[in-house]
Amino acid sequence: MIRRVALLALLGLLGGCSALEFAYNNADTWLRWQGARYLDLQDDQAKAYGDRVDAFLAWHRAQALPRYARLAHEASARIARGVSRDDLLWGYDSIRAQARESLRRAGAQAADLLDGLAPAQLEYLERRIAESNRRFAREHLEGSSEQLRARRLARTLQTVEEWLGNLDEAQRERVRQFSDRAPLNGELRDRERRRQQAELLAMLRAREAGARLADWAAHWDRGREARFAEANRAFVAEYFDLLVDLDRTMSPAQRQHAIGRLRGYARGFDLLAASR
16 A cells, blocks of 8 residues: 555556546545555544545645656656667666655555554455455466456557557567567566565564564565566566567657657646645
């Protein structure tokens, strides 16, 4: 849930600026719903959680959104001149750095409340986590390797076309090649999720969130299984290869589509930050 809090402002990447504004302006409602969904908060706890949501979003609007706007402006300029692997690495590292900062802040805001959860509430959280794991398994684990690759291909095509507009057949074939080459790491991702979940639950049962949660959340990738870390690096490398190849074949209209989306997000982030 904490990672979802930090990534909420990036919901605009799934739609236009109006969708971004709607999502962000309704973030408090969404986060309160998530608190009720995962934590079974009681009256006083729900109010305390709401206060922390408000404080986090106030910080995020004032501090994080202006940085998102600058990143989006810079990314649009890099796309305009043509994307290199260095550009992709810059974007990847920049997003991860912003996520770490937001996760640390969210963890610090939530820690004392989470340390006060009753055993029954922790059992409730554990059941909801199990439901989340079943949903993950349906999408990423169930089916043959051909079915898993087909689902990944559909997701990747949808994402790329949201950014570039309609792809030509050669570009769609390049996306298919990516899906065929990139490792299927669903089982490794599932083990990583369960490792993180077990660590979080153990921390909460020991009432150590106040001392540990902020740093733990900011370094979500610390302690990864070596096989998963290697598979993740291989996946990112294949994805970077795909994006560089697509950049070389982009039509002027596709490039302008991508630039326009990023500039729109930058304007949206600036407007949201100014509306605090």
